[in-house]
Amino acid sequence: MSTQKKSDRPEKITTQTIVEMKRQGEKISMLTAYDFTMATIVDSAGVDVILVGDSASNVMAGFETTVPMTLEHMIYHTSCVVRGVQRALVIADLPFMSYQVTAKEALINAGRMMKEAGAHAVKLEGGKSITPTVKRIVDAGIPVMGHLGLTPQSIYKFGTYKVRAKEEEEAEQLLKDAKKLEEAGVFSIVLEKIPADLAKKVTETVSVPTIGIGAGAECDGQVLVLHDMLGLNKDFSPRFLRRYDDLHKSMSNAVKNYISDVKSGSFPDESEQY
Secondary structure, three states, rough: OOOOHHHHHOOOHHHHHHHHHHHHHHOEEEEEEEHHHHHHHHHHHOEEEEEEOHHHHHOOOOOOOOOOOOOHHHHHHHHHOOOOOOOOOEEEEOOOOOOOOOOHHHHHHHHHHOOOOOOEEEEOOOOOHHHHHHHHHHHHOOOOOEEEEHHHHHHHHHOOOOOOOHHHHHHHHHHHHHHHHHHOOOOOOEOOOHHHHHHHHHHHOOOEEEEEOOOOOOOOOEEHHHHHOOOOOOOOOOOOOOOOOOOHHHHHHHHHHHHHHHHHOOOOHHHHHO
């Protein structure tokens, strides 16, 4: 376990900070954010990494899957988040079909995410098949985070959100994919909804940090969708989710109280007018 104090680390979190945290045995905290206000709150609370996920498709836009998100959508959300962040590392998802066609197109789109949105790194889903693309982007100086296990952009291929890599063959392939991603130059890998023992094995095998979501406690860090962990989203209750608040209830009550005060004429009172 690290004896290094937070104050001893650079105030601004970088990809190298994250790698060093794994080496020192310090767990990495990561949450999503999609707008300026939420990013400001999450960053000031001290989270290490903010992911501008294409999960914005679900929690911000109301789509059923992440597939509808476009590069322009992600650039907009990422730029909003970056303006609210002082310390955290900001990683942006490259959305579906923005990197799967050619490595050249992927590089151009990753470059836009860095130049136009101000992202500090990008995240791509997939294993061996995308490693040439990952290498191309990394070689251009753009940090890349990998993503294995349940990959939501491929939901129509898998047909389900169930746990991945439970069978030996798929588990072995995932471990090989993790190694390939490491060789291609990723600085970290998200492991989503895979057995905890497999996630532990991957974490011990690769030198880069693993960030788990539904992948057990042995990953180097954890990530949750902000709206889920704050209890804003009431319809999503997977086994791996721990709700730290019930903002849906408190916000609903606040709105009801406001409506009541307006209807009764008690808002605004004399102290709230000019």
